[in-house]
Amino acid sequence: MDSIEKAMSVRPRGPVRSPAPLPPPPVESPPAEDVVERVAHLTAASQDMAAAPASLKRTQRSVVMDFDRIRTSGFLAPDIKRSRLKEEYRQIKRPLLINADGRGAMTVEHPNLVMVTSAGPGEGKTFTACNLALSIASERNQTVLLVDADVLKPSIPRTLGFEAELGLVDYLVDDRLDLADVLVDTNVPSLTLLPAGTQYHLSTELLAGERMRKLAAEISGRYADRIVIFDSPPLLMTTEASILASLMGQVLVVVEAERTPQGQVKAALDLLDSNHQIVGLLLNKSHSFLGADSYGYRYGYGHDGNEDAAGR
Ligand SMILES: Nc1ncnc2c1ncn2[C@@H]1O[C@H](COP(=O)(O)OP(=O)(O)OP(=O)(O)O)[C@@H](O)[C@H]1O
Ligand SMILES: [Mg+2]
Secondary structure, eight states: OOHHHHHHHTSOOSOOOOOOOOOOOOOOOOOHHHHHHHHHHHHHHHHHTTTSOGGGSOOOSEEOOOHHHHHHTTSOOTTOOSOHHHHHHHHHHHHHHHHHTTOSSSOOSSTTEEEEEESSTTSSHHHHHHHHHHHHHTSTTOEEEEEEOOTTSOOHHHHHTOOOOSOHHHHHHOTTOOHHHHOEEESSTTEEEEOOOSOOTTHHHHHTSHHHHHHHHHHHHHTTTEEEEEEOOOTTTOHHHHHHHTTOSEEEEEEETTTSOHHHHHHHHHTSOTTTSEEEEEEEEESSSTTSSEEEEEEOOOTTSOOOOOOO
């Protein structure tokens, strides 16, 4: 019997099975040192927090965003090559990036901190903040931190398709937590998330507290080359939103076309300090710009009524 025959003779005679499913492709993991550092942080935090509620003991260190879901929800999926939305956000982000770089007409403190807000609810803050973050993250040499500061009504995890536990609120209530304990990496390497965190009845008050002020200054300095985008509560709904706005170098006020009353836009703008921060207006869901549902973008706002259109 030659070797081929021998091999045939020991073949099992049972039913032919389909091959076992392949294991999923390996998820790109961070460098080993990074993991060690993060585990060390987590271990230290969990030892310190032995008496803390169970919900404070778990978090995700990285998430895989579902690009298909992002795309089908009408958002700017990172793998999109060309689209009208992509082009619109290219125009929206340009002046923000110029200002963040200190190359704009006005120099402000913390120019890389950008708050996306609006007068009232449902005008497109989260839509704008997420698309802006995704758009900026697609730039070469540009990194973004997207903060869910709408702590009473967090919606970034649902929007981008991931689950979050620890976040901003946990960091603000527990000074044993380090910022690194609540940051979440994503499968877009240049995009990091800071989720809202545990629901807490006084969470909006926390946004106006000293620890939030220190955090804003720390993020701005520690990640000076990073754009930090805050999805925020509406300005006219909580006083804390305008206090949070005062920590930002740039504030983008989303106005829903044909819906936000002019008086409300003015009242919202009156809460901002346009002498010390750059205030932009974004007209969302407008039919009149570009001939379809779209965005109009006017940048800069003079309280004397003179709009200063620095970029469109
Ligand atoms: N330009 C747009 N084109 C299409 N859909 C949009 C646009 N802007 C917002 N939307 C949709 O409108 C709804 C409200 O938007 P979004 O959640 O961003 O508002 P919000 O200001 O964050 O609301 P809230 O105050 O409740 O946090 C969402 O379903 C969002 O996907
Ligand atoms: Mg929102």
